[in-house]
Amino acid sequence: MTTTIIGFPRIGAQRELKFATEKYFKQTLTAEQLLATGKQLRQQQWQLLKKAGIDQIPSNDFSFYDNLLDTAFLFHALPKAIATADLSDLDKYFALARGYQGTAGDFKAWPMKKWFNTNYHYLVPQLSKDTKFRYTGGKIKAEFLEALSLGIKTRPTIIGPFTLLRLAEFNEHTAAKDFTNDLLQAYTDLLQDLCAAGAEWLQIDEPALVYDLTPQEINWFANFYRQLLPQKGTLKILLQTYFGDVRDIYSELIKLDFDGLGLDLIEGKQTASLIQSGFPTDKTLFAGVVNGKNIWRNHYQKTLTLLKQLPVQKLVLSTSCSLLHVPYSVAGEDFPTAVKKHFAFAQEKLLELNQLDQLLQQHHPEWLAVNQQLFAQPRVKEDPVLKEKIAQLTTADFSRQPDFQTRRKIQQTELNLPLLPTTTIGSFPQTKEVKKMRAAWHKHEISAADYESFVKQQIKNWISWQEKAGFDVLVHGEFERNDMVEYFGQHLAGYLFTQNGWVQSYGTRGVKPPIIWGDVVRKKPITVKWSTYAQSLTAKPVKGMLTGPVTILNWSFPREDLSLKEATWQLALAIQAEVLDLESHGIKIIQIDEAALREKLPLRKSDWDSEYLAWAIPAFRLVHSKVKPQTQIHTHMCYSEFGDIIPAIDNLDADVISFEASRSNLEILEQLQTQHFKTLVGPGVYDIHSPRVPTKAEIVTELREILKKVPAKNVWVNPDCGLKTRGVKETKASLLNLTAAAQEVRRELQADD
Ligand SMILES: Nc1nc2c(c(=O)[nH]1)N[C@@H](CNc1ccc(C(=O)N[C@@H](CCC(=O)N[C@@H](CCC(=O)N[C@@H](CCC(=O)O)C(=O)O)C(=O)O)C(=O)O)cc1)CN2
Ligand code: MET
Numbered sequence: 001m002t003t004t005i006i007g008f009p010r011i012g013a014q015r016e017l018k019f020a021t022e023k024y025f026k027q028t029l030t031a032e033q034l035l036a037t038g039k040q041l042r043q044q045q046w047q048l049l050k051k052a053g054i055d056q057i058p059s060n061d062f063s064f065y066d067n068l069l070d071t072a073f074l075f076h077a078l079p080k081a082i083a084t085a086d087l088s089d090l091d092k093y094f095a096l097a098r099g100y101q102g103t104a105g106d107f108k109a110w111p112m113k114k115w116f117n118t119n120y121h122y123l124v125p126q127l128s129k130d131t132k133f134r135y136t137g138g139k140i141k142a143e144f145l146e147a148l149s150l151g152i153k154t155r156p157t158i159i160g161p162f163t164l165l166r167l168a169e170f171n172e173h174t175a176a177k178d179f180t181n182d183l184l185q186a187y188t189d190l191l192q193d194l195c196a197a198g199a200e201w202l203q204i205d206e207p208a209l210v211y212d213l214t215p216q217e218i219n220w221f222a223n224f225y226r227q228l229l230p231q232k233g234t235l236k237i238l239l240q241t242y243f244g245d246v247r248d249i250y251s252e253l254i255k256l257d258f259d260g261l262g263l264d265l266i267e268g269k270q271t272a273s274l275i276q277s278g279f280p281t282d283k284t285l286f287a288g289v290v291n292g293k294n295i296w297r298n299h300y301q302k303t304l305t306l307l308k309q310l311p312v313q314k315l316v317l318s319t320s321c322s323l324l325h326v327p328y329s330v331a332g333e334d335f336p337t338a339v340k341k342h343f344a345f346a347q348e349k350l351l352e353l354n355q356l357d358q359l360l361q362q363h364h365p366e367w368l369a370v371n372q373q374l375f376a377q378p379r380v381k382e383d384p385v386l387k388e389k390i391a392q393l394t395t396a397d398f399s400r401q402p403d404f405q406t407r408r409k410i411q412q413t414e415l416n417l418p419l420l421p422t423t424t425i426g427s428f429p430q431t432k433e434v435k436k437m438r439a440a441w442h443k444h445e446i447s448a449a450d451y452e453s454f455v456k457q458q459i460k461n462w463i464s465w466q467e468k469a470g471f472d473v474l475v476h477g478e479f480e481r482n483d484m485v486e487y488f489g490q491h492l493a494g495y496l497f498t499q500n501g502w503v504q505s506y507g508t509r510g511v512k513p514p515i516i517w518g519d520v521v522r523k524k525p526i527t528v529k530w531s532t533y534a535q536s537l538t539a540k541p542v543k544g545m546l547t548g549p550v551t552i553l554n555w556s557f558p559r560e561d562l563s564l565k566e567a568t569w570q571l572a573l574a575i576q577a578e579v580l581d582l583e584s585h586g587i588k589i590i591q592i593d594e595a596a597l598r599e600k601l602p603l604r605k606s607d608w609d610s611e612y613l614a615w616a617i618p619a620f621r622l623v624h625s626k627v628k629p630q631t632q633i634h635t636h637m638c639y640s641e642f643g644d645i646i647p648a649i650d651n652l653d654a655d656v657i658s659f660e661a662s663r664s665n666l667e668i669l670e671q672l673q674t675q676h677f678k679t680l681v682g683p684g685v686y687d688i689h690s691p692r693v694p695t696k697a698e699i700v701t702e703l704r705e706i707l708k709k710v711p712a713k714n715v716w717v718n719p720d721c722g723l724k725t726r727g728v729k730e731t732k733a734s735l736l737n738l739t740a741a742a743q744e745v746r747r748e749l750q751a752d753d
C-alpha cells in the first residue's frame with residue numbers, strides 16, 4: 001500500500017509566501033529573495049511530507065499565484081504584448097495575475113473566477129488568435145529536479161488540457177479545436193521531457209470531468225488522450241479528478257491507457273458504485289478518502305469499510321482534493337485538547353493517511369480504537385429550543401408580506417429616494433491603520449474602549465465624506481470587521497475560530513474560515529451598535545450591513561454531523577434576529593449579503609434544486625420574512641454568473657440586489673430583461689478589483705447601457721463590490737465620479753420626460 005496527496009497549501013505555515021510576495025510587489029524585496037523564499041517553502045513542504053511517511057510526494061503544486069496561470073505560462077499561452085514586453089519572466093507572470101502599469105507598458109490582468117465549488121479563485125487564461133501553445137520547460141521540470149537534488153523523487157502535477165480549455169476564455173472567435181493540435185504537441189513534449197529527467201509518475205489534473213459532460217466533450221477527451229498516452233514512454237500517468245464523481249466518462253477512462261485513476265470518494269456520490277461496476281486490474285486506484293475541503297477527523301471505520309468494498313488490486317490512499325483548501329496545521333492553535341482532537345488540518349491529514357494505510361494492513365488496531373472514541377457519542381449537545389423552533393417553521397415564516405409591488409410603493413413614500421439612487425456595497429478601505437489598531441486591541445496593547453472609539457472615528461469621517469460626495473444611501477464602512485464571515489462567526493454561539501487557520505482565496509489574499517462546532521445561536525446584537533451610531537450622524541438613510549446565512553455557511557467549515565440545510569436555517573434564525581433588531585433601532589434599509597450563494601451551486605445541474613436551492617433560497621427568505629413593509633431589504637452577490645438561476649434569485653424576494661459588473665454585465669442584464677426580473681438592480685458600474693479610477697464619462701456610458709436593458713425606475717447606482725481591498729485615494733476619486741455620473745444621467749432622464 002502507498003499514500004499520497006494531490007497537493008499541499010503553499011502559502012507556508014506562517015503565510016511566508018504572502019508576506020514575501022507583497023513585499024516584492026512593493027519593491028522592498030528583490031526577485032532573488034522572493035525566489036529563495038519559494039525554494040525554501042518547497043523544501044520544507046517536501047521534507048514535511050517525507051517525514052510524515054507520505055510515499056508519493058507531489059511537486060509543482062507550489063505556485064507564486066495560481067496553478068492554472070502556471071500551466072498557461074508553462075505552455076507560453078500569454079498575450080503577445082506581454083510575451084514581448086521588456087520584463088523578466090517573473091514580472092510577466094505577475095503582469096498576467098495583477099495587471100501592470102509602468103515603463104514596459106500598460107497591461108490588464110486576466111480575470112479571476114471561482115475554482116469549481118470552492119472559495120479559491122483561478123486566473124482565467126485568455127486565448128486568442130495569437131495564442132500558440134508550446135512547451136517551454138520551466139517550472140515543472142525545475143521543481144522536479146530541485147526535489148531530486150534533495151533526494152526526493154516527486155510526482156510532478158499539471159492541469160490537463162481538457163480542464164485548461166474548459167476554464168479558459170476564447171476570444172476573437174477562437175474555439176477549442178483551434179488549439180488541440182498545439183496542445184497535443186505541448187503535452188507530448190512535457191511527458192517526454194519529464195520522462196527524460198527521470199520522473200516515474202506524472203499527475204494530470206482533470207477536475208472538469210466531474211461536470212455534466214456532453215458527448216462531444218467525452219469524444220474530445222478520449223481522442224486527445226488516445227493520441228497523447230502512447231507518447232509517455234516509461235512515465236506513468238495518474239489521471240486525477242476531484243470535487244465530484246466522473247459518472248459521464250468513467251467507462252471511457254478505464255479503457256484509456258492511464259496507469260492510475262484518482263477518484264474522489266468524499267464529494268463523488270457515485271464514485272464507489274462506479275468502481276464497483278469494474279476497475280481494471282492493471283491500473284492503480286488513487287482513492288480520495290481523506291476530505292481535502294473540511295477540517296474534521298476522518299472516520300476510520302467508515303473509510304476502511306468503504307475501501308474493503310472496492311474491487312481493486314492496486315490501491316494508493318489519497319485525499320479527495322488538494323489540501324490547498326484547508327489550513328496548514330492545527331498544531332499552533334490553542335483549542336482545548338478535547339476540541340483539538342476532532343480536527344485535522346493539512347498536516348494532520350498526512351498522519352491520517354498514514355494510519356489508514358497501517359490499519360488496512362492490520363497494524364496498530366489501537367489507532368482504530370482511539371479514532372472510534374471520537375465518534376462514539378455525539379460531539380456536542382443539541383439545543384432543544386432551537387431544534388423545536390426549526391421544526392415549528394411554517395410557510396408563513398418563509399414568506400414576506402405584503403407582496404413585492406405593494407411594498408415597493410410603501411418604501412418609495414417612506415424613503416423618498418431620487419431616480420437612480422446611489423450607494424456603495426458596504427466596506428470602505430481596510431487601511432494599514434485599521435488593521436494595526438485591531439491587531440493592537442487583540443494583543444491588549446490598546447483597550448476595547450480605545451478600539452471602539454477609533455472605529456467610531458472612522459465611521460464618522462466616512463459618513464461625512466459620503467454626505468459631501470452626494471450619496472443617497474450611506475454605509476458605516478465595516479471597519480469593525482476582519483472579514484464578512486469570520487466576524488459573524490466570532491459573534492455567534494456555536495462557532496470556533498482559529499488564530500492562524502489561513503486558507504488561500506486568491507494570490508496573496510487569504511481567509512480564516514470559522515468552524516461551526518455546535519448549534520448556532522445569536523446571543524446578543526452584533527452590528528446594531530455600529531449601524532445605529534452611523535445613523536445618528538446623518539439624516540440620510542444608513543444601510544445596515546449583514547452577511548446572509550448561505551454565505552456564512554459556505555465560507556465556514558461546516559459540521560459533518562448536521563445537514564447543511566439545518567445548519568443554514570440555524571444561521572438564518574440568528575441573522576433574522578439581527579435584522580429585526582436593526583429595524584427596531586431605526587435602520588430603514590438592511591443589506592443581507594449573499595456573495596457566495598452562486599459559488600456552491602452544485603456542479604451538476606441535476607443536483608441544483610434538490611441538493612441546494614431548495615433550502616438555500618428559503619434560508620434567505622426566512623431571514624427577512626418578518627420585517628415591516630417599510631423596511632427595504634437589499635442583497636449583494638459578487639459572482640454574477642447567475643444567468644441560469646435568475647428565477648431563484650428573484651425568489652429571494654429581496655427589494656434590491658447589487659451585483660458584480662465586470663465583463664459579463666451586459667449578458668446578465670439581457671437575461672434579467674428577457675426573464676422579467678422583478679427585483680430592483682444595482683449592476684456594478686465599475687470594477688473594484690483593480691486600483692484603476694474609472695472616469696465619469698465611462699460610468700455615464702455604463703449607465704446608459706444599463707438603461708437600455710432595465711427601466712430607469714428599477715436601477716440603483718453602485719460599484720460592483722465592497723471597497724475593503726482598495727486604497728483611500730482611488731476609492732474617493734472613483735466614488736466622486738460615480739455620484740457625478742449618476743447626477744448627469746438623472747438630468748438626461750428628466751429632460752426626456
Ligand atoms: N471569507 C471571505 N471570502 C471571500 C471574500 C471575503 O471577503 N471573505 N471576498 C471574495 C474575494 N476574497 C477575498 C479574500 C480575502 C481578502 C483579504 O483582504 N484578506 C486579507 C485578510 C483579511 C483579514 O482577515 N484581516 C484580519 C487580519 C489581518 C492580519 O493578517 N493581520 C496581521 C497584522 C496586521 C498589521 O499589523 O498590519 C496579523 O495578524 O499578523 C484583520 O483585518 O484583522 C489578507 O489576506 O491579507 C479579500 C478578498 C470571495 N471570497
Ligand atoms: C465579497 S462581497 C462584499 C460585501 C461586503 N458588504 C463588502 O462590502 O465588503
Ligand SMILES: [Zn+2]
Pocket residue numbers: 425595636637638639720721722
Ligand atoms: Zn461582493
